[in-house]
Amino acid sequence: MKKADHLIFIFPIWWDIMPAATKGFIDRVLSPGLAYDHHPRGFGLVPLLHNLKSITVITTMNKPKIMYSLLIGNLIRKVMIRSVFKTMGYKNVKWLSFTSVKRVSHEKRVKWLHELEKRFSKLN
Structure with missing residues (x-):
């Protein structure tokens, strides 16, 4: 993770929030000393993943x-x-x-996938 340029999270929305496995990943992996540290003045957090250029969260759900x-x-x-x-x-x-x-067509889902592929092929 320390060498990552981009983080991409992909998950379905279940019961209006992320699945427990996603929450568990955040709790266990994005931890103090790795992803962030506490600000020296005692209030707030300081990011530690200095190579990160972006973070993208991609979700799917059935609700409009x-x-x-x-x-x-x-x-x-x-x-x-x-x-x-x-x-x-x-x-x-x-x-x-x-x-x-x-409720969307197969063609619409394929279009979404092509758009994602195009978007993420530009990351460097």
């Missing part, structure tokens, strides 16, 4: 995006983006959400 945002409150943005990575001090964090997965 508007329903998730308005009714549930965008828990992924709150938990993964703000509470985990932004709190650790990482700046270039993006969330790509693929919604209504069961």
Whole structure:
């Protein structure tokens, strides 16, 4: 992880949040002394993965995006983006959400995959 340029998390949204395995990975791997440290003044965190250029969170879910945002409150943005990575001090964090997965056509899913391939082939 210390040599990584980019971190990419890919998971389904279950019961409006990430699966327990994803949360467990965050708790066990993105730990103090590796991913972040406590600020010397005692408040806040300092990022330690200095090679990271970006962090991308990719999720899938069956709910429509508007329903998730308005009714549930965008828990992924709150938990993964703000509470985990932004709190650790990482700046270039993006969330790509693929919604209504069961209702979209096969062609739409293939298009999503091609867009992801194109996007991540540009990383250096």
